[in-house]
Structure formats: structure tokens, C-alpha cells
Amino acid sequence: MNACTFFCLEVNILANRKDVAKLAGVSEATVSRVFNNIGPIREETKHKVLQAAKELNYHPHAIAQSFARGKSNNIGVIVPYLPKIHLISTHYFSELLSGIGAMLGESGYGLLLLYQSQDEQKDYVKHFLSHKVDGCIILGSKNAKGEIEALEKLHQLNLPYYLVNQTFSGYPFHSIDAEHDQGSFQAVSSLVSKGHERIIFLNGPLEYSNSTERLKGYREALLFNGLEPNSSELIFQGNYSRKSGYQAAAQIAPLLPKARAVFAANDRMAIGLMQGLSEKGFQAGHDYALIGYDDSELSKMTSPSLSTVKVPLFEMGQLAAQKVLHFISHDILAEKNERLPVTFIERESSKL
Template sequence: MKEVNPVANRKDVAKLAGVSEATVSRVFNEVGPIREETKQKVLQAAAEIGYYPNAIAQSFAKGKSNNIGVIVPYLPKVHLMSTHYFSELLSGIGAKLGEKGYGLLLLFQSPDEPKDYVQLFRSQKVDGCIILGSKNIPGEIEALSKLKELQLPYCLVNQTFSGYLFHTIDADHVQGSFEAVSALIKKGFEQIIFVNGPLEYSNSSDRFQGYSSALEMAGIARKDQLIFQGNYSRKSGYELAERIAPILRNSEAIFAANDRMAIGLMQGLSSHGYQAGRDYVLVGYDDSEMARMTSPPLSSVKVPLFEMGQLAAEKILELLTNPEHQVINEKLPVTLIERATTLWGQSPKNTL
């Protein structure tokens, strides 16, 4: 597909198609009778030079779909809707859109699929889009830049891009991680294992920053041998238990970047005879429903995912009426919730 050419205009299309600018306007606005031959000539000329009416904004003048597209990643064998993260965000988005009379159109995107968010607006299926699960990979910034350039209503959730001013709703993951690790340090732990997610997600980078800052503020040197990386799945936490178990004798504190990895760790370490809250302390992240159901219950950083979804929906509706809205960049606060996995009466061993 021909890329959008922001410089091309209706005069260029008219010249190439051999028709008047008024005819080009009638074709794109679907006004009045137009011969099919003339219509196809105009559309072909527009495609050749990469012109789309700005506005795709004109679709709003003609009528709206009253749907907001919510883009989520499609990963085979992963039931995203059963995860706390996506279910809470979508519930928040759906609740707010429903209040305002809008529908939610769920759109799945494969990791290897070319990024072209503008196409959603060309098809007139949605009036705006909320993007979940975005990450810093080739093509993503370019696709988002096109949305921004065309002033189309969009909003990222839980992802930022350094150096780029995209509309974003996020949580304060730097502060959340800082508070979690600082709480462990106050309990007397200095050798704190950190299990992070992939760094292509900005919240992984934020959590690493919070972890590092807490250690630095306490005068504790960060040690690479205590830092591990999973992929935010329970399975990755379970598999990392094989590498973490041998060093638990000298380091009894673990901070995991989400609850799913933390729960996987608990399960994996139990097969080595280690029990959370008895042999080591553990803090997860997200405060999912499963954190309260584990045995023992998991300490975790509560992220207001439902509220983030509501706010993203609220902001996208504001953008519908004001495409030139100032850049949205809001971060919601998070809270450390302590449960049995960090209530440990033994004296920590702090030698490695």
C-alpha cells in the first residue's frame, strides 16, 4: 500500500486524474452523482501519490462510527482476556465508553503484522483508537508518528517512547518499583533479586530504574548476577526458579516485575523446598486477583489498571472534538500492598 504523503493535496490529485478539484471533493465527500469511471480515476490518482483527505477528518463531518478501536496484541496460546492486566484495562475502557454512548471494537494485532494504525481510520470502522501492549520495536514509532501527524484520535496505555511526545496514559512504575525495593531494604535485605520483563516495554525500563534508584539511595551496589529477565508470563517465572534457587541461600529477597512471574517463581522454588514468606520474601507487581489467592498471599504493587482504562477512554473522546489537543501525558500513582510473602520474622543473610 502506498504510504501517506502529507505534502500531496487535492490539486495534485485533480491534475493527475484530469478532473477539477471540485470533482475530487465530491468523490471524497461522496456528494452528488459521480460517474463510476470518474470516481475510479480520482481514487487511483490519489493512491498513486499517497493522498488521503486530511482528515481522514472528513469522515467525522460525514458521520461517525461511534466505535473506538482497542488494539491488543495477538499471541498464539496466550489467553490475554483471562489476564488481570488486559481484563482490567478493557473493563475500564468499556465502562467509560458505554457511559458516553460509544462502542468498543476489539482489534487483535499479530507481532509480525506491519503497523498501520491509519488504515483503521481509512476504513471508517473507528472514530479513535486506544493501543494496548505497544512496545519499542521497528515500525511502531513510525506508525504512531503518522497518527500524530494526521491529528487522528489515539492514545497509548502503559507505554512511552523516549524522545517522542505521543498521547499516553501510564502509571508511575519508577516510583512503584522504588517503594517496593525500599520496603525490602528497610526490612534489612541488601541482596535483592530482581526479575524484570523485556526492555522493549517502557514499564520494564521504569521498574529497572526504580529498583536501581532504591539501591543507590540506600548505598547498596547493584549486582548484575541478581538481575534476571522473563517475559511477564507465569511460565518464564517458573523456569527462572532453576537459576534463582542456587543463590537463595545468600539472598532471601526477590522483587518480580509482575504477579504472573512472581507466582511462577513461587511454584518453581517450592519444588526446591523454598517457601515464600518462610525461606525468602517476595514482592510482585500489578496486585492481580491471583496475588490474593496464592498460598501464602503475595505482596504486590497495586496498579490502577481499571482507572487507567477509564482515563484513556475519556481522553480519546476529548480528542474526537479537539484533534489539536495538547499532548496527553498522565501517570497514575501506584501503591505497595504487603501480604504474607513479606512478613518474615527471620534475620536476613546479606552476604553473597
């Protein structure tokens, strides 16, 4: 390597906007306008700047460039903060976040994870101001005090956002969801087809729209098959945790001799229930039929393997990110609400 070669390489590595401006014979402000696509610029000037940058191997700093354009190229993903609960490690949140991250990464955007305490006053607009995000995706939203007001404010300002797996009847909020009533209908109908007429339902909190939709599907399946849909003694409520499923075993065990089928609103509760009932001498797939919901990795590893309903969580995350990015770039929404189909998967736990 001769002295000239070394000198040229060193210049390329250290090149900055000032060097590009000097070589192109323009001001630094003009260089900035070219790379940030701001204002009218003569084609001849633009060509000179780009040619100089190419010769110097100059690349504008991505963060500085985004601030110059008034954008951060970050999408905020808002998740609930629950002490002592590692939400991100659960199948539900990890799949959604993986889908969101995959789409954002393909599009050159970053993912900014924003935790929100359950006791904290809801204010989604503040994230656009304090964290400078270009859009936001809201996970774990529920029909609780202050939630609708915060979403109405966000919606009225026409800021790019999407809810995932939560809808609010009667409100025009943007959302990506799944056909949970159909998933519940499929699961319960499968149990009915095997001769089960009294089916226990372990649901989640009704402040989540997917819980009310699963309850709707459960009742519709019973009614469709000529069975009583309103037997409250067969309906229980957990909080979607494995612990709540385990605790529900104490109430459900006494019913099993006459009601030998259970549908749980997610796999975590189903697995907890399976463990709790096992300790009381009842084995899934032998003494009772059991179906979960979500098709988590754990559902394939239990013994017996857990029948479940597959929810396309990864795809829901992808679609939410895609919609927000489309909103940012086009300032318009083609479709405000979309629901993806779910699929019942039969395994050993319900083959009774």
C-alpha cells in the same frame, strides 16, 4: 382496546422517516438534516419535525445516524495477537478493557477489539480507514521495529489516539501510564527496610517502557539505601508470563542462601516463581521474601498471600478512553501525557 387505539399503536411502532416528513409537511431530506444537525434549519421547521416524530414515537436508527454524521461511534482498541495465549483473560488486559468499556459505554460509544499480529507490519492509520473507527487506544505497544514509524504517522495526521502503559522517550506521543519507577522503588525499599541487602529482580522485556522504569526504580532504591545498584548477577528477565517465572526458579534457587529477597515485575511471574521454588524446597515468606506487581486477584489467593504493587489499570483504561473522546469532540488535547500513582501493598510473602 378499540380500533382507533390499536391503529395508533401500530403506526407508532412502524413509523419511519417518510411518515415523519408527511406529518410535518416537509421533505425526508429535511427530516434527516434535523436529526443529524446538518446545515441551517429554521426553528419553526425543526419544531414541526420534532413534534411529528414525538407524536409518531419515531427514533432514528443509531447506526444510520452515525454514518450520516460521518462517524461510527466506535473506538478501536488494538491489542497484540499471540497464538495460544489468552491475553484478554489476564488481569492486566481485562482491567484495562473494563475501564475503557465503562467510559465508552457511559458516553454512548462502542468498543471494537482489533487484534494485531506481532509479525504484521504496524499501520495504525489503516484502522481508521478499514474499520471506520473514530479513535483508537493502543495496548501492548513496545519499542520494536516499525512501531515508532507507525505511531509517528498516526500522530502527524492528528488522529485521536492514546497509548496505554507505554511511553517513548523523546517522542510526543499521547499516553496514559503509571509511576512504575516509584512502584519499584517502594517495593525494593520495603525489602531493604527488613534488612535485605542482596535483592534479586525478575524483570520483563526491556522493549516495554514499564520494564525499564521498574529497573530504574530498583536501582534507585538500592542506591538511595547505600547498596550496590549494578549487580547484574541478581537481575533476570522473563516475559511477564507465569511460565517464565516458573522457569526462572532454576536460576534463582542457587542464589537464595545469600540473597533472600526477590522482586518480580508482575504478579504472574512472581506466582510462577513461587511455584518453581516451592518444588525446590523454598517457601515464600519463610525461606525468602517475595514481592510481585499489579495487585491481581490471584495475588490475594496464593499461600502465602503475595505482597505486590497496585497499579490502577481500570482507571488508566477509563482515562485513556476519556482523553480520546475529548480529542474527538474538541479536536484538542489538554494534557498529552499523564501518569497515575501506584501503591505498595504488603502481604504475607514479604514478611520475612
